[in-house]
Amino acid sequence: MLSTTSKYAIRAVIYVALYASPENKKGLKEISTELGIPQPFLGKIMQVLSRQQILDSSKGPHGGFTLKKAAIDISLMEIVDIIDGTEAFNQCLIRTSVCSNESPCSLHDKVAPYREGLRRTLLTETIADLASEFRKGNERIRI
Secondary structure (H helix, E strand, O other), X not given: OOOHHHHHHHHHHHHHHHHOEOOEOEOHHHHHHHHOOOHHHHHHHHHHHHHOOOEEEEOOXXXXXXXXXXXXXXXXXXXXHHHOOOHHHOOOOOOOOOOOOOOOOOOHHHXXXXXXXXXXXXXXXXXXXXXXXXXXXXXXXXX
């Protein structure tokens, strides 16, 4: 349900939250290599996240990325909204026209609870939550 771009953005912000600090900024090449995301594509994502005040970016030999605000203050929905917008939570799965409670498609009532659940999860889960799960060392958890 999330675009590849949103997934990459979330993973990159988690990586920065885990490994970057003002004294140890993480460069685009390192993040790209560690996460297996094409560098030019990731560069564009990181620029957008910097412009939207999620990341702080600096150039030069000691440049790189750090979080602009606390990881606990960055919800997953904020990143999805910046990258893709929230239209996906309102779009119909089978129609190209508007689908609503007043004019539902044949899947509307079946899909609505899942769509709302995902929306709620993205609103309440933060980068800090996901970074914490990763730090616990659970072998199943990957960025």
